Amino acid sequence: MIFSWFRQRRRRKILAQPFPPEWVACIDKNVAHYHYLSAEEQARLLDEIQVFVAEKNWEGCGGLVLTDEMKVTVAAQACLMTLGLEGEPFRHLLSVLIYPAGYAVPEERWHQGWSVKGESARLGESWYRGPVILSWAEIEDDSKHPGYGNNLIWHEFAHQLDMLDRATNGTPPLATRQERRRWHEVMTSEFQQLRRDAAHGRATLLDTYGAENEAEFFAVATECFFDVPVDLKEQHPRLYEILSSYFRQDPAARILAHEGS
Ligand SMILES: [Zn+2]
Structure with missing residues (x-):
């Protein structure tokens, strides 16, 4: 309770600061979906971003000097995911580490x-009760070319949501047995x-990396849900519907309403 009181007080202080206009420019530039949100959703997202960044x-890794653009871009996309979710799904995530580009980690096989010692190339990682690690070059590339269904931030943060119940199995915590049953049925079939x-070797909207296992499937599907929602809804209506009901957002409807107006 005391912790919560301190946190609320700290947050009031954070939110009492004006939102820096240059941060809005970063969001405009790097987060395409921001433009489709209602004014109320945009205001709520900006508050969440301010708290998340603070x-x-x-940590910048591999010699990277972090900029506000990097922090705001990561925060904006992460907070967009949780805009409709209850509570604070990323509250246990303490650190975000960013490398300039892809990086290698020692690996023993x-x-x-x-025992064969070698290196494994990575673009990003997500650890249970640990950090999210990201490549800035990849984030920049995703930001410059939205609409291809690839987004490293949504991928790694989807793993964080998946891990909330400790099991990295492609199923985040769901409220009811009925939801769990429906999730299992649709996700397994997709x-x-x-x-x-x-x-x-058939062409697919979803990155075939998602065929690795259920956890990667959820991460890859989440990338498409936010980056190419109209295509996902058209080509995989049941998958779209289950994700829309989980995230409590309808990004395809936002885009279609925007285009129709
Ligand atoms: Zn992954």
Whole structure:
């Protein structure tokens, strides 16, 4: 309770600061979906971004000097995901680490009884009760070219949502048994379809990396849900509907309303 009181007081102080206009310019430039939000949603998102930027521990890695643009871009996309969700899904996430580009981590594999030491190339990672790690070059590329269904930030933060119940299995915490049953039914069928499409080399809207396992499938589907919602709704209506009911957002409707107006 005391912690919550301190947190509320700290947040009131953060939100008492005016939102920097140059931050709005970063969001305008790097977060395409921001333009489709209603004025009320935009105002709520800006508040969330201000708190997220202030409360997380930000670290530049590999010699990267962090800028406000980097923090605001990550915060804006992460907070857009949770705009309709109850509570504070990212409250346990303490740190965001950003590398200038892709990075390598040491890796040990076992091959025919021998330990083989090598390196594994990464664009991003998401750890349970640990940091989210991102490549800025990849984020910039996604920001410059929205509409291809790829977005590193949504991918890694989807893993954070998935992990909220400790299990990284492609199913975030859901409120009712009925929701869990429906989620399992739709996600399993869509995941199997992607696996079949990937095995046959068929072109897919969803990145075939999602065929790796259920956790990657949820992360890849989340990328499409926010980046190409109209296409996802058209090509995978059941998947769209289940994600829309989970995120409590309808990004496709926002885009269509905007285009129709
Ligand atoms: Zn992943």
